[in-house]
Amino acid sequence: MHGTHNAISDSRNDAIKISVNGELFSRENAKISVFDSGYLVGDGVWEAMRLHHNTLVFLDEHLDRMWTASATIGMKLPWTKAELTEKILDVLNANEMTDGVHVRVMVTRGIKKTPSQDPRLTISGPNLVIIPEFKIADEATKKKGITLFTSTIRRGSPDYLDPRLNCHSKLHEVQALVQAIEAGADEALMLDVNGFVATCNATNFFIIKNEEVWTSTGKYCMNGITRGKVIEVCRLHNIPCIEKDFSLFDVYGADEAFVTGTFGGLTPVTKIDGRAIGDGNKWPLTNKLSQLYNELIAMQIQK
The missing domain is CATH 3.20.10.10 (D-amino Acid Aminotransferase, subunit A, domain 2)
Incomplete structure (x- = not known):
């Protein structure tokens, strides 16, 4: 394939730790319920950001966009922006990542009691998944x-x-x-x-x-x-x-x-x-x- 998401292969990604609601899992064990709102009906928001030299670039803009998107779909986030930032940094530190990293942060409305669009059937708080990868665009x-x-x-x-x-x-x-x-x-x-x-x-x-x-x-x-x-x-x-x-x-x-x-x-x-x-x-x-x-x-x- 050829496109804007072409990345240089990095074997370190085989051993990354992924955060699912604050708990770290290996790549092959990072899973979420089939009753998750995002899986069932695409009910969630996400952000992708870059880590350059220990800096999450344009972090404020990314967080502002996530909070705006969450408000738009009527989903209240249970963390402050500072608290979510700490969660992201915790995952990066656990993976010993400092540079050349792409971070995907995904929030869904939560677990449903039964497959349905109805948000009133959600029986948990929002699910938070953070996937960091060593990922540099192919020049x-x-x-x-x-x-x-x-x-x-x-x-x-x-x-x-x-x-x-x-x-x-x-x-x-x-x-x-x-x-x-x-x-x-x-x-x-x-x-x-x-x-x-x-x-x-x-x-x-x-x-x-x-x-x-x-x-x-x-x-x-x-x-x-x-x-x-x-x-x-x-x-x-x-x-x-x-x-x-x-x-x-x-x-x-x-x-x-x-x-x-x-x-x-x-x-x-x-x-x-x-x-x-x-x-x-x-x-x-x-x-x-x-x-x-x-x-x-x-x-x-x-x-």
């Missing part, structure tokens, strides 16, 4: 870039499942990715309900036209932390960055395109729907933004 992906295919699966409207919600219900993104893979692409580009470009199945999408950086309005895309940081560095360095509606007409004629995500940072896009984007493998502004984003991470580490 070959950035050098090669990725290809996209525009899926017929649209991003949802905010009135039925807000696309900004980082929840366990990801089936429509999976459907979009399946279409893209079957079409021979690496990942999927998704349009919003009005036909404008919204996002990708697991990353946020940007194009560059005439030295301007364009991304969607944010109404129909994932509330990406990296997306927000790219917009921030553009403004800090006087690089025009516009959140706007644009269509595939604009995308096919772009000078450059890239996607953003917590794991891979910025990854160039070489083709969309079989059409080459820009000038082959030359991505001057994408590379500059990637450098500025890495400098922002370095500033976080130094705090």
Whole structure:
């Protein structure tokens, strides 16, 4: 496979300890009940964050997003942000992890009395799973870039499942990715309900036209932390960055395109729907933004 989640293989992950409600388990023994709300109906929220040089990068933003998502689905978290941070750090310390780590934090509504959507049938508090892995993005992906295919699966409207919600219900993104893979692409580009470009199945999408950086309005895309940081560095360095509606007409004629995500940072896009984007493998502004984003991470580490 080739895509934004390509990672360098690390045998240390065979022996990682995973936290399930505060108890540590080996990878093969980390299990949760089949009556868990997340397993039964996708009822839960999650975050993924990076550990660089003993620093959980952009931690405040990730926690804010998790608390917002939990409030959105009517699930009260039984910890403070400081307490959840301690739980994450405990797992990292137990694994002797200090750098090059990807942490996935998942919270579901809890155990159900019987299979059902009804939250009143939940008989436990929220389930918390923390999975830390030694995981570094493969630089070959950035050098090669990725290809996209525009899926017929649209991003949802905010009135039925807000696309900004980082929840366990990801089936429509999976459907979009399946279409893209079957079409021979690496990942999927998704349009919003009005036909404008919204996002990708697991990353946020940007194009560059005439030295301007364009991304969607944010109404129909994932509330990406990296997306927000790219917009921030553009403004800090006087690089025009516009959140706007644009269509595939604009995308096919772009000078450059890239996607953003917590794991891979910025990854160039070489083709969309079989059409080459820009000038082959030359991505001057994408590379500059990637450098500025890495400098922002370095500033976080130094705090």
